[in-house]
Amino acid sequence: MYDCIIIGAGVVGAATARELSKYNLRIAVLEKGTEVCQGTSKANSAIVHGGYDAAYGTLKGKLNVRGAKLYQKLSKELNFSYDKCGSLVLAFNDEDEKKLEELYENGLKNGVEGLRIIDKDEILNMEPNVSQDVTKALYCSEAGIVCPFNATFAFIENAMDNGVELFLEEKVVNIRKENDYILVGTEKGSEFKTKILINSAGLYSDEIAELAGDKEFKVKPRRGEYRILDKKVSDIVNHVIFTTPTKAGKGVLVSPTVHGNLIVGPTSDPVDDKEDTRTTDKGIEKVDEVALKLVPKLSLNETIRVFAGNRASIEQGDFLIFESKNIKGMLNLGGIDSPGLASSPAIAEEVRDFVSKYIDLTEKNNFIKERQAIPHFNELSDEEKEEILKRNPNYKKIICRCEMITEGEIIEAIHRNAGARTVDGIKRRVRPGSGRCQGGFCGPRILEILSRELDIPVEDILKESQGSNIVVGRTKGVL
Amino acid sequence: MEYDCIVIGGGPAGLAAAIEAKDNGADKVCVIERDRELGGILNQCIHNGFGLHEFNEELTGPEYAAKFIDEVYKRDIDIFLNTMVIDLTKDKEVTALGDNGLIKLKGKSVVLAMGCRERxxxxxxxxxxxxxxxxxxxxxxxxxxxxxxxxxxxxxxxxxxxxxxxxxxxxxxxxxxxxxxxxxxxxxxxxxxxxxxxxxxxxxxxxxxxxxxxxxxxxxxxxxxxxxxxxxxxxxxxxxxxxxxxxxxxxxGLIPENEISQKANVSIDLRTRGAYVDSNMQTEIPGIFSCGNVLHVHDIVDFVTRESRIAGKNAARFARGELNNSKYIDVYAGDKLIYVIPQKIALDDENGALICFRSKNIYRNPTVKIYSNDKLIKQKKYKIIVPSEMIQIHLKYDYIKDLEGNIMVDIEGEKND
The missing domain is CATH 3.50.50.60 (FAD/NAD(P)-binding domain)
Known part of the structure; x- marks a missing residue:
């Protein structure tokens, strides 16, 4: 019997697992994917928003501001990449400026610190490459950028260090209230008993809620398309640059990433299918048009990847966090779209408060607060490099030439808690394949390493999900 | 460790350059290769068609590579396998990571031969x-x-x-x-x-x-x-x-991999995406040479070999202090060309200059014309010129030694798709 089961190992589920792992609880996380961080958490703007955008009085407004604060502490404890680089919302006319004023006032009410409306000279001083047509901007010093993958991995790794159990490829298909526990059944036929159940299934949270008979919300996915640009053209801006928001969302942004690339996007288009993460000509054209308005000199021809992700949006607009009316002890986290990434540590606290209504929370006295990142060899000093080479000869071999990733880093990514099992899993943890050659050179080496370290045939290695095998078999000539 | 010539990359360009450097008086030569064996991309090109110009026979990629690998091993050339160059300075200091851990080398000359990647x-x-x-x-x-x-x-x-x-x-x-x-x-x-x-x-x-x-x-x-x-x-x-x-x-499409070159401030031509070089294959950083697909993308390995020999030979001359050209003129591509290499020619070099270019379109029965100050200095007729096939024309010392104005290379003939 578990005290708490969390359905879904995106950033919210993982942050929740980590928060709850501070207490004397038996916790499990059930994830339908082959690894953690395969839904909305893997494909988004990678921004920790300041919190001025979400309307005052909403959960989004409250949790975003709290979440952004928590990131500063968590990124240090758990050693994931986060940079409080600040953001600028650019205005180009009177109407935009009026909107900036509203955002500014709203931000103050939400308790956002470091907000200022600045004029053209100061904007161009901070960001000489934004459009000369800019008139005013809302500067927010509290906004930042984060690696959503490694934030998620850091949360789940540390949670597991503190005893949380993770079950992969366990898709929940029924939820039933028994006498004094909740019974959770999966497609594979596993059964889990728990006192508390947290539905943090993101895009699929409505379907999980429905398993409990809860029909309060319906996920209407909204797709966001993006470009990722090469590191060599990324120094064009230093802050997150937003266009003035509209009803459809915060609009297109141009932002550095913590890895030194540039991210440009997203669109916001409703799609019928939760898995429809296609990029489209229309979408990317829209991204380009707005991005070039913000930063006219943007080198869009230095794109290394276009991608899209779906937001778990719901009609209500705000986060919808509520206890199931049918199953006591089950908490639904509905509508976690933007600023979900920024809010995730604060959502985790909300869940903690919920759990405390049912279970007396006592803190573990052996809680491991910190988690070490996988060292990125190329970023170490010469002394540190020599040191690590003495300890581990696997760091001698560079596998990914674009991002300068060594075999040591890749092996560590595989053998950590919730380690990489797929090619994309390796890419998200330590970045081979994220560079300009997109795995063209290191691809075969990654297959070889995964096969060797996991002791599975190359034919069984997946890009990401079941069915995404990289190769289909041996060639004729090989015995 | 000090070398007369450090060759970065052990593919066809690097192998030819290393052999030529050694044979032209560079005493200490090394090749740094990131893969586990020499030969570069030729190792996976098991089809034939290599070597028609160089050896007058049709070899497979590995066979073509083997001819050069054998020659390298016959000579006293240091080979670093599984070793990736992670830094290069304009003073020709090389930092590499590999089987021997972190190594630091210093070269009198450096040949860039890192090849290209796929778009x-x-x-x-x-x-x-x-x-x-x-x-x-x-x-x-x-x-x-x-x-x-x-x-x-x-x-x-x-x-x-x-x-x-x-x-x-x-x-x-x-x-x-x-x-x-x-x-x-x-x-x-x-x-x-x-x-x-x-x-x-x-x-x-x-x-x-x-x-x-x-x-x-x-x-x-x-x-x-x-x-x-x-x-x-x-x-x-x-x-x-x-x-x-x-x-x-x-x-x-293929893109020359010049990330290491750029660490040494080697300037890059936006058309070729490779270094600016002179007719000795020397980049704008003295003593750093470039050849093969890292310089511009080739279609025939024999042409890579030819170009890389020039780089290797001149890297040796530089190391011995014997590369002392002082008269240069610029080379320009005419309207019908995508680019031309080298971007400048040393007039006072007895080896002359090898001109390489690609056309923008298909031309049937065209004439390639090379001008200096509007004066025709050389022309050559072709049956067909297509964008996918690079043209190489050698200009002898005699043709260029007395030139004064810049050179322009262009095609005369009608576009024909």
Missing amino acids: TAGAIGVKGFRPAGVYNAGMAQRLINMEGYLVGKEVVIYGSGDIGLIMARRMTLEGAKVKAVVEIMPHSSGLNRNIHQCLNDFNIPLLLSHKVTEIHGKNRVEGVTIAKVDDKFNEIDGTREYISCDTLLLSV
Whole structure:
């Protein structure tokens, strides 16, 4: 019997697992994917928003501001990449400026610190490459950028260090209230008993809620398309640059990433299918048009990847966090779209408060607060490099030439808690394949390493999900 | 450790440069190779057709490489395998990581011979899903020819670069069905002989002026949508067509890998995406030379060898303090050329200059004309010039020693697609 089961190992589920792992609880996380961080958490703007955008009085407004604060502490404890680089919302006319004023006032009410409306000279001083047509901007010093993958991995790794159990490829298909526990059944036929159940299934949270008979919300996915640009053209801006928001969302942004690339996007288009993460000509054209308005000199021809992700949006607009009316002890986290990434540590606290209504929370006295990142060899000093080479000869071999990733880093990514099992899993943890050659050179080496370290045939290695095998078999000539 | 000449890259360019440097008086020479063996991309090119110019015979890639590898091992040349250069300074200090840990080398001269990489689906922004089954042709070639794995059974190839054409044949021979080669240009970007031997002989259709508009399949490729394009590469309405397949191979261009060159402040020509060089293959940083696909993308390895010998020989001359040219003129590409290499010529060098260029379009029965100050100094007739086949013309010392004005290279003749 578990005290708490969390359905879904995106950033919210993982942050929740980590928060709850501070207490004397038996916790499990059930994830339908082959690894953690395969839904909305893997494909988004990678921004920790300041919190001025979400309307005052909403959960989004409250949790975003709290979440952004928590990131500063968590990124240090758990050693994931986060940079409080600040953001600028650019205005180009009177109407935009009026909107900036509203955002500014709203931000103050939400308790956002470091907000200022600045004029053209100061904007161009901070960001000489934004459009000369800019008139005013809302500067927010509290906004930042984060690696959503490694934030998620850091949360789940540390949670597991503190005893949380993770079950992969366990898709929940029924939820039933028994006498004094909740019974959770999966497609594979596993059964889990728990006192508390947290539905943090993101895009699929409505379907999980429905398993409990809860029909309060319906996920209407909204797709966001993006470009990722090469590191060599990324120094064009230093802050997150937003266009003035509209009803459809915060609009297109141009932002550095913590890895030194540039991210440009997203669109916001409703799609019928939760898995429809296609990029489209229309979408990317829209991204380009707005991005070039913000930063006219943007080198869009230095794109290394276009991608899209779906937001778990719901009609209500705000986060919808509520206890199931049918199953006591089950908490639904509905509508976690933007600023979900920024809010995730604060959502985790909300869940903690919920759990405390049912279970007396006592803190573990052996809680491991910190988690070490996988060292990125190329970023170490010469002394540190020599040191690590003495300890581990696997760091001698560079596998990914674009991002300068060594075999040591890749092996560590595989053998950590919730380690990489797929090619994309390796890419998200330590970045081979994220560079300009997109795995063209290191691809075969990654297959070889995964096969060797996991002791599975190359034919069984997946890009990401079941069915995404990289190769289909041996060639004729090989015995 | 100090060297007279440090060669970065052990592919065909680096091997030829190292041999030539050694034979021209560079005493201490080394080759730094990131892979586990010498030979570079030739090791996975198991088809024949290499060496026609150099050896007058048709060799496979590994055979061609072996000839040079043997020569390297016959000489007292240090080889660092599994070793990746991670830094290079303009003072020719090299930092590398490999079997021997972190090593620091200092060269009197350095030859850049790192080759190129393939342009990716992301770089050209193919829309749709991003499933398994979308690979660069070169990666698929490595998996098939060196690792023994088949990447798919029903294949569409996007781009008619040589690797794509070669892979169309290779996949067919392995039992896969290659449904089409889709090319956005009105002409192939591969060698004519490859169109015949790799596509026509196997009845594989080449769809010119077509693009892949969408990739289907969430987990593994299930198909692609293609469409015709007009002469501005815009999709023509009503021409979309779905082809089911489990694999999309890309052969949409090669890009010289100059990230290391740029660490040493070597300046890069935006047209070739390689270094600016003079006729001795010396970059704008004295003592740093560049050759092969890192300088500009070649279609024939024999031409790489020829160019790399020049780089190696002059790297040795530089190391011995004997490269002391002082008279240079610039070389310009005429309107009909994409680019010309080298970008400047040393007039006072007895070796003359090797001019390389590519045309923008197809020309039948054209004449290549080389001018200096509007005066014709050399011309050469060709049966056909196509963008996919690089032209090399050697200018002897006698032709250039008394020149005063800059050189312009162009084609005279009518464009003919």
